[in-house]
Amino acid sequence: MNGNAAKKDRRLDLDWIRIGAFGLLILYHIGMYYVPWDWHVKSPRTIDWLQPIMVLTNPWRLTLLFIVSGAATRFMLDGAATPAFLRTRLLRLVPPLLFGMLVIVPPQTWLQLADAGTQLPYLRFYAAYLTASGNWRWHDAPLTTPTWNHLWFVVYILAYTILLAGAAALVRRLPARALALIGQRVARIPLWIGLALLPVVTFTAIRLILAPHFPETHAFFGDWTVHAESLAAFLFGFGAARSDRIWSALAAWRHTTLLVAIAAYAVYAGALILWMSGAIDPALAKAVMRSVYGLDQWSWTAAMLGYAHHHLARLDHPARRYLTQAIFPWYLVHQTLIIGTAWMLRPIALPLALEATMILAATIGGCALFFALVRRTNWLRVLTGLKPVDRSPRGSCGPEHPSETAW
Template sequence: MSTPQQFAAQERRIDLDWVRILAFGLLIFYHVGMLYVSWGFHIKSVHRLVWLEPVMLLLNPWRLSLLFLVSGVASRFMLGKYQLAAFARARSARLLIPLAFGMLVIVPPQSYLQIVESLGYPQSSYLQGFADFYVQHYLAFSAQFCPTPCIVQPTWNHLWFVVYLWVYTMALAGVLALWPAGADWVGERLGRVLVGPRLLVLPCLLFAAWRLFLFPTFPSTHALFGDWYNHADYATAFLIGFLLARQESVWRDIERQRWVALAMAVACFAAFILVYAGLFPRSPMLRWFAGSVYGCYQWAAMAAVLGFARRHLMTADGPVRRYLTDAIFPYYIVHQTAIIVIAHALRGSGLSAGSEAALVISGTALTCIVTYEVARRIAWLRPLFGLRMEARSSGRIAQRQPA
């Protein structure tokens, strides 16, 4: 078993940086896809792409859980550099400042355009209408425009991830304040349990249990309170990453079993899609089967991604990785607002679905790049976009630990 000293010598996990970059990068494509499928979203395109739903279901069960797992690993390594109180302060500043800024500045256009497209809004211009909406409704701190769409204002929308990550981090800090040796003690024992086939089977059973027993009663809301299925799912992934971050034997085993995990993921996803497609009559047994394969697909897909990333990206360092490691959190903050604003502007343009989506994707990517390039160069903007306050050195900004 590797010692903390051995891990301290390893400055960062390059493979997990890439996993985080790729997972956040998928958000742009995923949220653009939400414009075209039957699932609820803030605004919708006039086009519907039925074939897109199975493609998005390929990502939906595990992409966010994987991000929480990687965040758990990053939190464990950060604790090797900070005292617990300093760690809690640093994480709070890194997460809560951009959350507050995002809710007050970045997110409001999403809510406004949702109301414009759902109900219309009296206006002589978009600027005047948005200003009136912001003052009269967005800052009302209550449910607005009920019953359709009945949204609580102000809202965090896609920034719910930041809220949940902060809550899990602070809860973990509270436990470690009472039991400082808990992370190592539990991590070591968990590492001994998750060996061989148990590495794939036991977490699979846990995620399946959440799907079977919590999801039917507590469907996903991202509203923090009462969102118990999501909390069980994401907190489990976060704790797995945190507790196993220093268990090198487990990471080697994940790499060794990557092909098994991939085969397991393919089989579980195929079974889930057959149920989702409605090829079998609904029954309690079918519901149990669907929930079980969904939960197992979650973990198998995560294990496969982590295993292949460790195998092929462990040493894939370079300027692109360093740049994107710093940029990806600002990209995340602004991407959904960019998608909604651009998609709304293209409404009624008569473009095909492919042309429309290409413009939304390219416009969103450009918005993300420009936002980051501006924010990283202006000291007071940096913390608002989740970047640390730091001095320039030789004309460039040093890269730091990811969120």
């Protein structure tokens, strides 16, 4: 792909969305240490009032990331033959996944078991972790190892990429006339149906029909609610990536979708608060929350996409160029840093605000240090999802391209 094409495919607004969504993910995972929900390790000082704040981003934060990943996949697939595309994606996703499961994730599991009362020397634990011989249990369920833990996102993206590559290989065999006809039919769908009604109905149906029977597990097999939502978002990003009509509509509707999003969140959070206070029956609260979840999820997603496209599509900055490269290595290591820092600070019993600030600072600092170390060596770049650098005299980093990020 030539330099002009690569620059055209560099969607700055999607880069900013990816960066912002990951920033929210760091804050969210720090919040998970304090909120009274199950997590790997928990603070002895849980904060009930944090729940309505946490559910603000719950429905749409990962939806945005799957949309961005789908769009990046479209740009990469359009510029390469299917086998070459698939080979590149496997090389960018599989080594980081294995590296994460074998090196980055095990300390989380070790501390998780220690938090539950199973304390083992690390080397003894690690031998059992690798051989799946620990026979550990977590909340009365088997704790299977090795585990991908927070790297489930990589597993799902990898699976969707393989699925999409196979579909693309079949589609490319269709006659050009048939493809053009399909494109014309799709283009005739009114925008209010394709960008408003259909997504809201889809996400609402998933929440009402699948979610009560298939709770979120991130175990891949049987995780049908998460697959339905994530694959839908991934395919939307793939299909919408090159449509100026869709992105212009999202930008034009941004104020309206934001107002709808705020209203949907108010209903969702209001039902949660009433449930927490004992003012309404939990079953009623759950019914209200599930009913409005899809509207909440899509309206926030559409608003974020619209505002980003309107304000950030032409906004570049050195911070974007740094974070676009850094975000995947940061993602790999951030949760281990959060859990490790929280565990070390727990005995000190600092004021909660100070403790949370220190966890945040240590996480950001640790992520930055990790990226600074791995980016300098090609074999470490490969293990952390970065593109190897050609350091020969004739080598060049070349223009920015969507494949610069593993997402």
